[in-house]
Amino acid sequence: xxxxxxxxxxxxxxxxxxxxLRCNYSYGATPYLFWYVQSPGQGLQLLLKYFSGDTLxxxxxxxxxxxxxxxxxxxxxKPSVHWSDAAEYFCAxxxxxxxxxxFGTGTQLKVEL
Amino acid sequence: GAVVSQHPSRxxxxxxxxxxxxCRSLDFQATTMFWYRQFPKQSLMxxxxxxxxSKATYEQGVEKDKFLINHASLTLSTLTVTSAxxxxxxxxxxxxxxxxxxxxxGSGTRLTVV
Numbered sequence: 001x002x003x004x005x006x007x008x009x010x011x012x013x014x015x016x017x018x019x020x021l022r023c024n025y026s027y028g029a030t031p032y033l034f035w036y037v038q039s040p041g042q043g044l045q046l047l048l049k050y051f052s053g054d055t056l057x058x059x060x061x062x063x064x065x066x067x068x069x070x071x072x073x074x075x076x077x078k079p080s081v082h083w084s085d086a087a088e089y090f091c092a093x094x095x096x097x098x099x100x101x102x103f104g105t106g107t108q109l110k111v112e113l
Numbered sequence: 114g115a116v117v118s119q120h121p122s123r124x125x126x127x128x129x130x131x132x133x134x135x136c137r138s139l140d141f142q143a144t145t146m147f148w149y150r151q152f153p154k155q156s157l158m159x160x161x162x163x164x165x166x167s168k169a170t171y172e173q174g175v176e177k178d179k180f181l182i183n184h185a186s187l188t189l190s191t192l193t194v195t196s197a198x199x200x201x202x203x204x205x206x207x208x209x210x211x212x213x214x215x216x217x218x219g220s221g222t223r224l225t226v227v
Contacts, residue, residue: 036218041204041223042221043206043218043219043220044206046215090157094216096215098144098145098210100147100162101216105155
């Protein structure tokens with residue numbers, strides 16, 4: 001069965017500091033991996049995705065993530081956080097296409113000014 | 114890009130009544146749609162997979178008679194919460210997968226049962 005672990009429930013960083021959100025997955029085959037961001041009471045916005053190819057993936061809003069098969073990880077990074085990045089971040093794994101996504105428990109990001 | 118429209122965004126209903134939530138794919142055809150439920154400060158839990166023209170596939174523990182799913186066309190799936198109770202209050206989100214392997218999410222429906 002597929003699963004996702006996001007070890008950090010809450011993270012607080014100062015504006016301008018770098019950010020790394022951790023994600024570990026369990027999946028039997030080559031996974032489709034995603035990072036989504038959710039603001040309170042809103043739907044999910046896709047930040048980036050990995051299907052194959054280059055293991056360093058660039059996304060929107062200056063985010064990037066690196067797929068490391070040996071570590072079963074897909075950590076999200078941003079070199080300089082902005083106050084508007086404060087939100088809930090979800091990592092997800094699936095098989096793509098018409099197959100279901102499994103989400104991690106999310107990481108709540110707080111940005112201190 | 115692919116857009117999924119979900120309505121209503123918020124609904125308040127009385128206990129014992131039914132509520133219908135619609136999810137439409139606006140610029141692509143969706144043979145499969147997914148319905149998730151999210152409790153406050155928690156993750157998204159898949160409730161069911163909706164298949165156009167056939168019965169939905171429900172996740173373990175989800176009452177199919179309570180959460181009725183209809184996927185009558187390639188662009189519309191509906192979730193009806195029947196005989197709603199306060200414990201059904203939650204945030205419901207639909208999703209579809211356009212060609213390319215990704216997933217697009219609706220903006221969600223906040224259901225409050227009073």
